Amino acid sequence: MTPSEKRFALIGVAILAVAGAGSYMATRFAMHHGPTLSTYGNEVGGSFRLMDATTGTMTDQTFRGRWMLVLFGATHCAQDACEPALRNMSAALDKVDPGKRKAVIIFVSLDPDRDDADRLRQYGAAIGPRVVAGTAAPRSLEALTQEYHAKIEKVDDPEWQYTMRMSPRFVVMDPDTRYKGTVDANQSADEMAEHLATIMKPQD
Template sequence: MSGLKVLRYVAWAAVAVLLGAIGFVTAQHYLGPKDGGLLSPVASIGGPFTMVDAAAGRTVTEADFKGKPTAYFFGFTFCPDVCPTTLAETQMWIEKLGPDADKVNFAFVSVDPERDTPEVMRDYVAAFDDRIRPLTGSPEQVEAMLKAYRVYARRVPLDDGDYTMDHSAAVFLMDSDNRFVGTIAYEEAPENAMAKLRRLIDNAG
């Protein structure tokens, strides 16, 4: 093999290692540790928002969630699987936390404001646990919050003329100052999820 080819292979190997390292760091920031740990606060995820708390029947902002850590899940009420599964898991986390559940804000945020009116959101979330706050709003308000939290959501047309929503499936964990510190992945092992929530509570204390 010529010296030029050797140098070329070495260069490509170096690029591959660099891209792998970048991918790993990015994944750590967006997915969070899998062992119950949390990240240092990440300022680029989260920020101001104005939404409607459907259960309380009033407008809320990020200021209403400060002072306690928050677990935000973004989804929609017509979701066939991911959303009801995650809400059921959230209900289980709340039950396992016991009295400590009151030290965390839990919120289900709609990515489908066209169908998720306050009444629909209120009734849907009430079937799981009334400590999960159902948040919705105008299309503009929802879009602004999705953008601030770097949440992926896309309307997908169906063959029958209806539509569904493709969206991020992780639960976003914010500290008591509403700064992003990690996620709970969809169907993450229960012991990992509980460890992250307990660490979130301990760090807030």
């Protein structure tokens, strides 16, 4: 490689490094100083901005055109309740949306200190492709849980020091981000599917 070629290669590497750092800093800034949430006039639910499992950001607009089933919890979930709920909802959606194009499960971790991108990616992948996991800074999570009528509850745990309590219900948002109801997170897959079929039934 000639000196000129080496110089151009180094310049290219530097540009990529700066671009990558800029993207990372933009993501961190959005996590801590994101725009004010909007309910879109909903009684429950609305906009959100989360750090996803690839250290990028995702918003409600990322999934516009698809039903969203939103559940709050953590990978260290009180009574290990989150994984069964997510698996049951995944199985329910397989019945209601067999083509896997109409709906997605948004799992919001309330434990950003422990649930980084790698852990969220592994957790979601272990459950199935329908689960998209994300989190946010504590202040942003507080605003988001208020919007979705959920709570942030830390529970003492002898093994993990603490766990986060799962929200009792999935919040169902339609493809236009309109609130359509809730599904009990403790139901069986069959019960969830029956309830979802009613909620997601096309209106005449």
